[in-house]
Amino acid sequence: MNGEAKITGVHRDRLAVIYLRQSSMAQVREHAESTMRQYGLVEEAVRLGWARPDAVVIDTDLGVSGRWGWPGRGLPSW
Numbered sequence: 001m002n003g004e005a006k007i008t009g010v011h012r013d014r015l016a017v018i019y020l021r022q023s024s025m026a027q028v029r030e031h032a033e034s035t036m037r038q039y040g041l042v043e044e045a046v047r048l049g050w051a052r053p054d055a056v057v058i059d060t061d062l063g064v065s066g067r068w069g070w071p072g073r074g075l076p077s078w
Contacts, residue, residue, distance in 0.1 A: 007048055016045035016055045025063035035062070 020038045022028045028035060045055040 020059040
């Protein structure tokens with residue numbers, strides 16, 4: 001079940017935001033399966049009841065180091 005019963009319409013009224021992150025382009029290349037699994041979280045959100053357009057992927061920070069403590073470029077300021 002993995003908490004599916006805890007997800008209600010109130011949750012589904014909001015976006016399901018999937019934020020993809022790898023710290024370097026080398027990690028993106030070397031861990032392609034991990035990246036694909038992260039993209040696969042969209043399907044999980046759909047399975048849990050979100051409409052596909054409401055499952056938003058933010059992947060603009062793939063391969064960008066967070067070493068300097070900068071906030072992710074791709075994260076909106078909601």
